[in-house]
Amino acid sequence: xxxxxxxxxxxVTAEYDxxxxxxxxxxxxxxxxxxxxxAYTPFPVEGMSHALGIRDKWILILMLIGxxxxxxxxxxxxxxxxxxSYPLNIGGRPLISWPQMxxxxxxxxxxxxxxxxxxxxxxxxxxxxxxxxxFNVPGFERASQDRFFLCIEGDDKKFDLQDTMNFxxxxxxxRVAEVAK
Amino acid sequence: xxxxxxxxxxxxxPPVGDQEEYGxxxxxxxYGSVTQKIADSVMRRPISWSWLGMVxxxxxxxxxxxxxxxxxxxxxxxxxxxxxxxxxxxxxxNFVWWIGIGHAGTLISAILLLLHQGWRTSINRFAExxxxxxxxxxxxxxxxxxxxHQYLYWLFPIPNTMGLWPxxxxxxxxxxxxxxxxxxxxxxxxxxxLIPDLATLRDRATNPTLRKIxxxxxxxxxxxxxxxxxxxxxxxxxxxxxxxxxLSVHSTISYDFAVSLVPGWHSTIFPPYFVAGAVFxxxxxxxxxxxxxxxxxxxxxxxxxxxxxxxxxVMLATGNVVFYGYIMELFFGFFSGNEYERYMTVNRMLGPYxxxxxALIFCNGIATQILWxxxxxxxxxxxxxxxxxxxxxxxxxxxxxxxTSLHRDYLPSSWGMYHPTFWDWxxxxxxxxxxxxxFLLFIRVLPSISIAEMxxxxxxxxxxxxx
Numbered sequence: 001x002x003x004x005x006x007x008x009x010x011x012v013t014a015e016y017d018x019x020x021x022x023x024x025x026x027x028x029x030x031x032x033x034x035x036x037x038x039a040y041t042p043f044p045v046e047g048m049s050h051a052l053g054i055r056d057k058w059i060l061i062l063m064l065i066g067x068x069x070x071x072x073x074x075x076x077x078x079x080x081x082x083x084x085s086y087p088l089n090i091g092g093r094p095l096i097s098w099p100q101m102x103x104x105x106x107x108x109x110x111x112x113x114x115x116x117x118x119x120x121x122x123x124x125x126x127x128x129x130x131x132x133x134x135f136n137v138p139g140f141e142r143a144s145q146d147r148f149f150l151c152i153e154g155d156d157k158k159f160d161l162q163d164t165m166n167f168x169x170x171x172x173x174x175r176v177a178e179v180a181k
Numbered sequence: 182x183x184x185x186x187x188x189x190x191x192x193x194x195p196p197v198g199d200q201e202e203y204g205x206x207x208x209x210x211x212y213g214s215v216t217q218k219i220a221d222s223v224m225r226r227p228i229s230w231s232w233l234g235m236v237x238x239x240x241x242x243x244x245x246x247x248x249x250x251x252x253x254x255x256x257x258x259x260x261x262x263x264x265x266x267x268x269x270x271x272x273x274x275n276f277v278w279w280i281g282i283g284h285a286g287t288l289i290s291a292i293l294l295l296l297h298q299g300w301r302t303s304i305n306r307f308a309e310x311x312x313x314x315x316x317x318x319x320x321x322x323x324x325x326x327x328x329x330h331q332y333l334y335w336l337f338p339i340p341n342t343m344g345l346w347p348x349x350x351x352x353x354x355x356x357x358x359x360x361x362x363x364x365x366x367x368x369x370x371x372x373x374x375l376i377p378d379l380a381t382l383r384d385r386a387t388n389p390t391l392r393k394i395x396x397x398x399x400x401x402x403x404x405x406x407x408x409x410x411x412x413x414x415x416x417x418x419x420x421x422x423x424x425x426x427x428l429s430v431h432s433t434i435s436y437d438f439a440v441s442l443v444p445g446w447h448s449t450i451f452p453p454y455f456v457a458g459a460v461f462x463x464x465x466x467x468x469x470x471x472x473x474x475x476x477x478x479x480x481x482x483x484x485x486x487x488x489x490x491x492x493x494x495v496m497l498a499t500g501n502v503v504f505y506g507y508i509m510e511l512f513f514g515f516f517s518g519n520e521y522e523r524y525m526t527v528n529r530m531l532g533p534y535x536x537x538x539x540a541l542i543f544c545n546g547i548a549t550q551i552l553w554x555x556x557x558x559x560x561x562x563x564x565x566x567x568x569x570x571x572x573x574x575x576x577x578x579x580x581x582x583x584x585t586s587l588h589r590d591y592l593p594s595s596w597g598m599y600h601p602t603f604w605d606w607x608x609x610x611x612x613x614x615x616x617x618x619x620f621l622l623f624i625r626v627l628p629s630i631s632i633a634e635m636x637x638x639x640x641x642x643x644x645x646x647x648x
Contacts, residue, residue: 114365118369
């Protein structure tokens with residue numbers, strides 16, 4: 001199989017002034033057959049993930065796993081401390097019983113699942129990432145303020161510098177620019 | 182080979198005035214204008230004399246706190262007024278008071294998010310900051326009240342050469358887990374919410390050093406949709422886990438009392454009534470902070486009358502739950518048929534600390550009833566005064582629960598009185614200095630209103646029309 005030649009640039013980006021325009025452009029790009037693309041927006045735009053075909057449920061799954069591990073650890077910690085490591089006979093009461101364990105198990109569940117969630121988000125997103133090609137785009141500082149960017153990446157099968165630029169220019173973009181690597 | 186259709190320009194949307202409006206946001210705000218307004222309140226606003234004066238004053242109180250802490254570590258907790266029978270005094274009163282205040286922040290950021298209450302958006306950031314600072318004050322109390330400070334780490338389940346563990350049967354051990362989890366999760370929630378805003382500040386910073394600091398703090402956030410996708414999932418799930426957490430924290434604190442056998446403490450009503458009281462006190466503190474914040478920082482267009490009124494409604498509702506709790510306590514006291522419970526109830530109302538009981542009834546039960554009227558809910562001075570009264574009332578609540586229950590329990594020969602000393606008061610006033618100094622610094626270096634969420638709100642209002 002012939003390996004596709006690596007694109008010399010990161011991609012082509014188009015800038016829009018509203019989330020609606022960006023959404024329409026993303027949908028058109030998908031219909032046109034582009035797959036490898038990303039949007040850059042100052043706030044999460046509802047429906048954008050769907051328009052770009054992003055389906056990722058890892059945060060939910062990992063937080064759930066983290067929660068179970070935390071809960072189990074909360075139990076193990078108390079069992080170890082009260083029964084195995086240092087049993088204390090207090091008025092002949094059982095060394096361990098479930099009502100005494102509920103609070104710590106619950107707190108351990110919440111703590112572990114929250115920590116797992118936050119670190120999963122950071123790691124899966126590849127953060128912290130000081131450099132990214134998109135930061136080369138002139139005017140990209142407004143992607144965190146009031147502008148909306150769509151970037152079709154150079155690795156996309158259908159990517160062709162001139163064609164893609166023409167395509168994006170026809171989607172109502174304020175500006176279209178190459179993104180240097 | 183860039184095809185430039187529009188020249189680069191800075192966002193120059195006309196500023197929207199901060200006139201009084203009734204809506205979630207004053208109409209006319211755009212993505213650019215909100216960004217500019219909130220970011221500029223951090224980055225372009227010159228440091229004012231009034232701010233410096235406040236930092237100087239509360240910084241001085243912070244100094245009082247540090248001095249007191251040093252004195253207590255040197256001399257031991259005997260410098261406080263605590264003794265047998267009242268071995269819990271201002272330390273626990275103020276611990277519970279501070280941590281209760283924190284609860285409103287988590288309630289606003291988590292529970293109101295899950296309930297789709299759009300009005301939480303402009304108040305959640307500083308309410309979360311308030312939570313962190315209040316928990317810091319509470320944490321100071323728990324770490325200092327233990328007496329032998331070198332053994333602080335014994336609170337945590339750390340394997341040690343003595344083979345000892347915390348007593349997992351004790352609510353005091355549960356408390357350590359609840360409060361430390363609460364502090365950690367609140368900090369995580371707050372930081373995650375800040376990431377996109379830190380990126381906005383990075384992109385607006387003109388000073389290169391400042392730009393670098395914000396760039397590091399936001400982890401290089403670039404607003405990628407793939408990132409937002411995971412981010413929004415995380416934010417919602419964090420709200421989901423924080424919701425039971427916030428309810429559990431004050432319930433656990435109430436077990437410190439309810440699981441014991443002291444008359445006046447051993448009561449099943451404690452967990453719900455503590456949680457309601459925490460939210461009640463917390464909203465009062467949010468109002469105490471929000472009213473000056475919106476006035477001095479000209480944020481009346483973002484923190485509107487609607488926000489204040491809604492907070493007043495929450496305060497009224499939780500205040501009535503608390504008041505119901507007081508009435509039920511009276512009922513339990515007499516209905517129990519238990520001599521000690523009955524005496525405790527009478528002693529609260531007519532004993533040597535009767536003033537604190539009646540202050541509590543007035544502050545938490547009666548003063549808030551004025552909020553039934555819209556006229557007063559939307560009258561800012563009234564709202565501010567009621568909030569201050571509620572804060573005082575909730576402090577008295579903890580005083581009544583702790584001191585009047587302990588000072589006369591089962592054996593009349595071991596009855597006694599509790600008199601707070603200078604060091605009790607200086608630490609309490611000092612923690613207010615810590616809290617306020619941190620808050621004053623926070624509003625200068627971080628956006629006190631979430632920029633990204635405000636833009637989401639504008640987007641939502643544009644799509645669905647404002648109601």
